[in-house]
Amino acid sequence: MRKINKILAVILLAAMVTAIGARPVYAAQGSEAVSYAQGFFSSFFRNLVKGKTKEQKSDLVVVLDAGHGGMDYGASANRLQEKILTLKIARYCKAELEKYDGVKVYMTRNDDTYIGLDQRVEDATEYGADVFVSIHINSDAGTSAYGAEVYYPNSNYRPAVGKEGKKLAGTIQRNLTVLGIYDRGIKTLNSMSNTKYPDGSASDYYAVIRGAKQAGYPGIIVEHAFISNTSDVKMFLSTDAMLKKLGLADAKGIASSYGLKKGDDDSGELRKTNLTKLVGKSSSRVYLEWEKIKGASGYEIYRSTSQKGKYKRVATVKKSSTTYFTDKKTESGKSYYYKVRPYKMSGNKKETAGFCTAQKVKLLKTPMITVKDQDARMKINWKKIKGASRYEIYRATSQKGRYEKIATVEDVKSFTDAGRKPNLTYYYKVRAVGSGIDGNTYSSYSKIKW
Numbered sequence: 001m002r003k004i005n006k007i008l009a010v011i012l013l014a015a016m017v018t019a020i021g022a023r024p025v026y027a028a029q030g031s032e033a034v035s036y037a038q039g040f041f042s043s044f045f046r047n048l049v050k051g052k053t054k055e056q057k058s059d060l061v062v063v064l065d066a067g068h069g070g071m072d073y074g075a076s077a078n079r080l081q082e083k084i085l086t087l088k089i090a091r092y093c094k095a096e097l098e099k100y101d102g103v104k105v106y107m108t109r110n111d112d113t114y115i116g117l118d119q120r121v122e123d124a125t126e127y128g129a130d131v132f133v134s135i136h137i138n139s140d141a142g143t144s145a146y147g148a149e150v151y152y153p154n155s156n157y158r159p160a161v162g163k164e165g166k167k168l169a170g171t172i173q174r175n176l177t178v179l180g181i182y183d184r185g186i187k188t189l190n191s192m193s194n195t196k197y198p199d200g201s202a203s204d205y206y207a208v209i210r211g212a213k214q215a216g217y218p219g220i221i222v223e224h225a226f227i228s229n230t231s232d233v234k235m236f237l238s239t240d241a242m243l244k245k246l247g248l249a250d251a252k253g254i255a256s257s258y259g260l261k262k263g264d265d266d267s268g269e270l271r272k273t274n275l276t277k278l279v280g281k282s283s284s285r286v287y288l289e290w291e292k293i294k295g296a297s298g299y300e301i302y303r304s305t306s307q308k309g310k311y312k313r314v315a316t317v318k319k320s321s322t323t324y325f326t327d328k329k330t331e332s333g334k335s336y337y338y339k340v341r342p343y344k345m346s347g348n349k350k351e352t353a354g355f356c357t358a359q360k361v362k363l364l365k366t367p368m369i370t371v372k373d374q375d376a377r378m379k380i381n382w383k384k385i386k387g388a389s390r391y392e393i394y395r396a397t398s399q400k401g402r403y404e405k406i407a408t409v410e411d412v413k414s415f416t417d418a419g420r421k422p423n424l425t426y427y428y429k430v431r432a433v434g435s436g437i438d439g440n441t442y443s444s445y446s447k448i449k450w
Contacts (some may be wrong), residue, residue: 142215
């Protein structure tokens, strides 16, 4: 059957070339005509390989790609090898995904085997992939880099593929950072050797992302943590239990992105939730969001000043549809840990699920600024705020007027405003910015200076 499919593919490819070459193609039209033909036949080939039409297809096909393997060890550090870790994570992810309805899961490798990059994408296409998730562990020449990041397709050539990949990358990244992994963000990376897609636009750098896009589906690369960083290894990579959490986070991200539901969702059992967002909204306000749980009547929010300390209930949300809370009873500069559990009421009886994993947020102190005139320029200075990665500078021409952000600076404690107009008084304020879960943590604005 596979030989027949390949013969048909060759015949159709010849027909495509003949059809495109049978008439003159002008500049603007040519690009659209070729792109249309390529898109049409690419979609046809995918359905041909799947052995079923689009109308017949019902299950989402996910292909998990455990990075490296065989003679390709990947990164090695701290007595660990990337190829071993990626295979374990992929297996855990597959096992979890298969608990959901409407999904078929395949793996590009099931053991310690070497497979070339192009072959991985070809195999995924033969499986009828709708999405390709390549599982990796990061590494750096030094030991200071840490955290998780996800690469997704750029917006060139097939923007819908890039858009779908970006959504998937975001949901997986959120589920990873909920585990406490530092958020390095989701990213694209273009070719560094001027490689182009068929429409002349810059291609993606990574072969599996590029190949998957050309085959018509999104491919992403999940870099879970740094094997070269002792803290990442200790917290996320050193045991099978930790690797399982990473695999489950990947699976939850995929399920969330594509709206998959578990077959036991109607069992009536109250499940745990997950914190999906935790940030400082100011120096004295914490904002959190969590996953909505089917069957819950509401949610209880608990807080502590240490991860293993005593947790105190700070709020009860009594609406099942409300999955967010702002804690205004906090102090500037302090770190807080939060965990949430769903509950449901049966008459006067309350049933609670277990707590989600506790997550940390650090509130940033409010900057104290000074403003000095230096040769018709204004220099704004402040003291470094612990936990801040950058600072935003705002300016207005009246104290109670509209403030415009004029600069964002990193790793410095001053900014010089050279864009002033003569005969005007300028007012300045600054706020510190740090990392949170699925968002930035902000300090309150400094006192206004002029």
